[in-house]
Protein backbone atom coordinates (compact mmCIF):
# COMPACT_ATOMS: atom_id res chain seq x y z
CA UNK A 410 0.00 0.00 0.00
CA UNK A 411 2.75 2.35 0.95
CA UNK A 412 4.09 2.35 -2.61
CA UNK A 413 0.73 3.56 -3.91
CA UNK A 414 0.74 6.71 -1.83
CA UNK A 415 1.61 9.62 -4.16
CA UNK A 416 4.48 11.85 -3.23
CA UNK A 417 2.31 14.88 -2.51
CA UNK A 418 5.30 17.10 -1.90
CA UNK A 419 6.49 16.43 -5.42
CA UNK A 420 3.04 17.04 -6.93
CA UNK A 421 2.21 20.23 -5.08
CA UNK A 422 5.60 21.52 -4.00
CA UNK A 423 7.40 24.44 -5.50
CA UNK A 424 10.14 23.69 -8.04
CA UNK A 425 13.59 24.55 -6.72
CA UNK A 426 14.22 26.78 -9.72
CA UNK A 427 11.09 28.87 -9.10
CA UNK A 428 12.34 32.07 -7.50
CA UNK A 429 10.56 33.97 -4.73
CA UNK A 430 9.50 36.67 -7.17
CA UNK A 431 5.69 36.57 -7.09
CA UNK A 432 5.21 36.92 -10.84
CA UNK A 433 4.06 39.85 -12.90
CA UNK A 434 1.33 38.39 -15.06
CA UNK A 435 -2.35 39.31 -15.21
CA UNK A 436 -4.77 37.00 -13.36
CA UNK A 437 -5.56 34.06 -15.63
CA UNK A 438 -2.43 34.39 -17.77
CA UNK A 439 -0.90 31.01 -18.52
CA UNK A 440 2.69 32.23 -18.60
CA UNK A 441 3.16 31.54 -14.88
CA UNK A 442 2.10 27.92 -15.41
CA UNK A 443 4.47 27.58 -18.36
CA UNK A 444 7.28 29.07 -16.26
CA UNK A 445 6.61 26.46 -13.60
CA UNK A 446 6.67 23.73 -16.23
CA UNK A 447 10.00 24.99 -17.52
CA UNK A 448 11.41 24.87 -13.97
CA UNK A 449 10.18 21.32 -13.50
CA UNK A 450 11.50 20.01 -16.80
CA UNK A 451 14.90 21.66 -16.40
CA UNK A 452 15.17 20.12 -12.93
CA UNK A 453 14.02 16.68 -14.13
CA UNK A 454 16.66 16.70 -16.86
CA UNK A 455 19.31 17.85 -14.39
CA UNK A 456 20.41 20.75 -16.60
CA UNK A 457 19.95 23.55 -14.02
CA UNK A 458 23.62 24.48 -14.06
CA UNK A 459 23.89 24.73 -17.81
CA UNK A 460 20.54 26.09 -19.00
CA UNK A 461 20.64 29.55 -20.58
CA UNK A 462 17.36 31.27 -21.45
CA UNK A 463 16.87 34.08 -23.95
CA UNK A 464 13.76 36.17 -23.43
CA UNK A 465 12.17 37.75 -26.46
CA UNK A 466 10.25 41.02 -26.25
CA UNK A 467 6.76 40.66 -24.79
CA UNK A 468 5.12 39.78 -21.49
CA UNK A 469 7.51 36.86 -21.01
CA UNK A 470 10.41 39.32 -21.26
CA UNK A 471 10.40 40.27 -17.59
CA UNK A 472 8.42 37.43 -16.12
CA UNK A 473 10.40 34.37 -17.16
CA UNK A 474 13.88 35.62 -16.19
CA UNK A 475 12.56 36.85 -12.83
CA UNK A 476 10.82 33.61 -11.95
CA UNK A 477 13.12 30.88 -13.33
CA UNK A 478 16.50 30.68 -11.62
CA UNK A 479 18.81 29.95 -14.56
CA UNK A 480 21.07 32.26 -16.56
CA UNK A 481 19.13 34.61 -18.84
CA UNK A 482 19.65 37.36 -21.30
CA UNK A 483 17.09 39.58 -22.94
CA UNK A 484 17.15 40.18 -26.68
CA UNK A 485 16.35 42.85 -29.23
CA UNK A 486 12.87 42.34 -30.66
CA UNK A 487 12.70 39.09 -32.63
CA UNK A 488 16.40 38.37 -32.46
CA UNK A 489 16.49 35.68 -29.78
CA UNK A 490 17.39 32.84 -32.20
CA UNK A 491 20.39 34.82 -33.50
CA UNK A 492 21.66 35.57 -29.99
CA UNK A 493 20.97 31.98 -28.95
CA UNK A 494 23.01 30.79 -31.94
CA UNK A 495 26.00 32.84 -30.81
CA UNK A 496 25.71 31.68 -27.19
CA UNK A 497 25.37 28.02 -28.18
CA UNK A 498 28.39 28.20 -30.46
CA UNK A 499 30.48 29.80 -27.71
CA UNK A 500 29.11 27.40 -25.06
CA UNK A 501 28.28 24.17 -26.91
CA UNK A 502 27.70 22.32 -23.63
CA UNK A 503 25.02 24.74 -22.48
CA UNK A 504 21.32 23.99 -23.02
CA UNK A 505 20.14 27.13 -24.76
CA UNK A 506 16.49 28.02 -25.18
CA UNK A 507 14.48 31.01 -26.32
CA UNK A 508 11.07 32.06 -24.95
CA UNK A 509 9.21 34.13 -27.52
CA UNK A 510 5.68 35.34 -28.05
CA UNK A 511 3.69 35.40 -31.26
CA UNK A 512 4.62 39.00 -32.04
CA UNK A 513 8.30 38.54 -31.28
CA UNK A 514 8.71 35.26 -33.14
CA UNK A 515 5.88 35.28 -35.69
CA UNK A 516 6.07 38.91 -36.83
CA UNK A 517 9.26 40.93 -36.43
CA UNK A 518 11.43 37.88 -35.72
CA UNK A 519 10.08 35.41 -38.26
CA UNK A 520 13.02 35.75 -40.65
CA UNK A 521 15.54 35.36 -37.85
CA UNK A 522 13.70 32.29 -36.57
CA UNK A 523 13.35 30.64 -39.98
CA UNK A 524 17.02 31.13 -40.74
CA UNK A 525 17.99 29.50 -37.43
CA UNK A 526 15.76 26.54 -38.34
CA UNK A 527 17.33 26.44 -41.78
CA UNK A 528 20.80 26.27 -40.26
CA UNK A 529 19.64 23.41 -38.02
CA UNK A 530 20.93 25.18 -34.93
CA UNK A 531 20.95 22.93 -31.89
CA UNK A 532 18.55 25.12 -29.91
CA UNK A 533 15.12 24.92 -28.30
CA UNK A 534 12.33 27.47 -28.60
CA UNK A 535 9.31 27.87 -26.35
CA UNK A 536 6.78 29.70 -28.48
CA UNK A 537 3.92 31.45 -26.63
CA UNK A 538 0.84 31.85 -28.80
CA UNK A 539 -2.01 33.82 -27.25
CA UNK A 540 -3.12 35.33 -30.57
CA UNK A 541 -2.58 38.98 -29.55
CA UNK A 542 0.13 41.46 -28.62
CA UNK A 543 -0.60 41.29 -24.88
CA UNK A 544 2.10 43.67 -23.64
CA UNK A 545 1.18 46.61 -25.82
CA UNK A 546 -2.59 46.45 -25.50
CA UNK A 547 -4.09 43.51 -27.38
CA UNK A 548 -3.33 44.36 -30.99
CA UNK A 549 -3.65 41.80 -33.80
CA UNK A 550 -0.78 39.31 -34.01
CA UNK A 551 0.12 36.95 -36.86
CA UNK A 552 -1.70 34.20 -34.95
CA UNK A 553 -4.95 36.12 -34.33
CA UNK A 554 -7.92 34.00 -35.38
CA UNK A 555 -10.03 35.05 -38.34
CA UNK A 556 -12.98 37.02 -36.98
CA UNK A 557 -11.27 37.62 -33.63
CA UNK A 558 -11.67 41.12 -32.25
CA UNK A 559 -8.51 42.90 -31.15
CA UNK A 560 -7.76 46.56 -30.50
CA UNK A 561 -6.55 46.93 -34.11
CA UNK A 562 -9.29 44.72 -35.60
CA UNK A 563 -12.34 45.96 -33.67
CA UNK A 564 -14.68 44.32 -36.18
CA UNK A 565 -12.71 41.08 -36.20
CA UNK A 566 -9.67 39.92 -38.21
CA UNK A 567 -10.59 39.94 -41.87
CA UNK A 568 -9.10 37.59 -44.41
CA UNK A 569 -9.10 40.20 -47.16
CA UNK A 570 -6.98 42.72 -45.28
CA UNK A 571 -5.03 40.58 -42.79
CA UNK A 572 -4.64 37.13 -44.32
CA UNK A 573 -4.59 33.80 -42.55
CA UNK A 574 -3.30 32.95 -39.05
CA UNK A 575 0.27 31.66 -38.92
CA UNK A 576 0.95 28.04 -37.91
CA UNK A 577 4.47 27.99 -36.58
CA UNK A 578 5.00 24.32 -35.58
CA UNK A 579 3.54 23.11 -38.88
CA UNK A 580 5.82 25.52 -40.73
CA UNK A 581 8.84 24.46 -38.66
CA UNK A 582 8.10 20.80 -39.39
CA UNK A 583 8.77 21.44 -43.08
CA UNK A 584 12.34 22.56 -42.33
CA UNK A 585 15.16 20.04 -42.61
CA UNK A 586 17.05 21.51 -39.66
CA UNK A 587 14.23 20.78 -37.23
CA UNK A 588 14.27 17.71 -34.99
CA UNK A 589 11.08 18.28 -33.02
CA UNK A 590 8.00 20.43 -33.43
CA UNK A 591 4.86 20.26 -31.29
CA UNK A 592 1.92 22.27 -30.01
CA UNK A 593 0.58 22.04 -26.44
CA UNK A 594 -1.57 23.83 -23.91
CA UNK A 595 -1.60 24.02 -20.13
CA UNK A 596 -5.31 24.83 -19.87
CA UNK A 597 -6.24 21.48 -18.28
CA UNK A 598 -4.26 19.21 -15.95
CA UNK A 599 -4.11 16.48 -18.61
CA UNK A 600 -2.74 18.90 -21.16
CA UNK A 601 -0.21 20.20 -18.63
CA UNK A 602 1.17 16.67 -18.37
CA UNK A 603 1.30 16.27 -22.16
CA UNK A 604 3.10 19.61 -22.37
CA UNK A 605 5.66 18.40 -19.84
CA UNK A 606 6.38 15.40 -22.05
CA UNK A 607 6.72 17.54 -25.18
CA UNK A 608 9.03 20.05 -23.49
CA UNK A 609 11.19 17.28 -22.15
CA UNK A 610 11.51 15.71 -25.62
CA UNK A 611 12.39 19.11 -27.08
CA UNK A 612 15.22 19.65 -24.59
CA UNK A 613 16.35 16.06 -25.02
CA UNK A 614 16.75 16.63 -28.77
CA UNK A 615 19.16 19.45 -27.99
CA UNK A 616 21.00 17.36 -25.42
CA UNK A 617 21.39 14.67 -28.08
CA UNK A 618 22.67 17.27 -30.57
CA UNK A 619 20.03 16.56 -33.18
CA UNK A 620 18.80 19.97 -34.31
CA UNK A 621 16.28 22.70 -33.65
CA UNK A 622 13.38 21.82 -31.38
CA UNK A 623 10.24 23.83 -30.82
CA UNK A 624 7.18 23.66 -28.57
CA UNK A 625 4.29 26.06 -29.07
CA UNK A 626 2.01 26.77 -26.12
CA UNK A 627 -1.47 27.99 -26.97
CA UNK A 628 -2.12 30.17 -23.94
CA UNK A 629 -4.69 32.58 -22.53
CA UNK A 630 -4.53 36.37 -22.43
CA UNK A 631 -7.66 37.48 -20.50
CA UNK A 632 -7.25 41.25 -21.01
CA UNK A 633 -6.25 40.82 -24.64
CA UNK A 634 -9.23 38.58 -25.31
CA UNK A 635 -11.67 40.63 -23.20
CA UNK A 636 -12.66 37.48 -21.31
CA UNK A 637 -12.43 36.37 -17.71
CA UNK A 638 -9.90 33.63 -16.92
CA UNK A 639 -12.50 30.84 -16.86
CA UNK A 640 -14.07 31.84 -20.17
CA UNK A 641 -10.55 31.89 -21.62
CA UNK A 642 -10.32 28.15 -20.98
CA UNK A 643 -13.49 27.60 -23.04
CA UNK A 644 -12.16 29.93 -25.74
CA UNK A 645 -9.04 27.80 -26.00
CA UNK A 646 -11.03 24.56 -26.22
CA UNK A 647 -13.71 25.84 -28.58
CA UNK A 648 -11.87 28.33 -30.80
CA UNK A 649 -8.09 28.29 -30.49
CA UNK A 650 -7.63 24.54 -30.75
CA UNK A 651 -9.84 24.37 -33.85
CA UNK A 652 -7.34 26.61 -35.62
CA UNK A 653 -4.30 25.31 -33.76
CA UNK A 654 -4.56 21.53 -33.29
CA UNK A 655 -2.44 19.96 -30.58
CA UNK A 656 0.16 17.30 -31.22
CA UNK A 657 3.58 16.57 -32.66
CA UNK A 658 4.32 17.69 -36.19
CA UNK A 659 7.86 16.39 -36.39
CA UNK A 660 9.92 14.07 -34.19
CA UNK A 661 13.12 12.69 -35.69
CA UNK A 662 16.38 11.41 -34.21
CA UNK A 663 18.52 12.41 -37.16
CA UNK A 664 18.38 15.22 -39.71
CA UNK A 665 19.60 12.98 -42.55
Ligand code: SF4
Pocket residue numbers: 433434435437438439440468539543544629630631632633
Ligand atom coordinates in the same frame (compact mmCIF):
# COMPACT_ATOMS: atom_id res chain seq x y z
S1 SF4 B 1 -1.25 40.94 -21.14
FE1 SF4 B 1 -1.80 38.81 -21.63
S2 SF4 B 1 0.14 37.73 -22.03
FE2 SF4 B 1 0.60 39.66 -20.94
S3 SF4 B 1 0.69 39.11 -18.77
FE3 SF4 B 1 -1.39 39.82 -19.20
S4 SF4 B 1 -2.53 37.94 -19.69
FE4 SF4 B 1 -0.35 37.44 -19.86
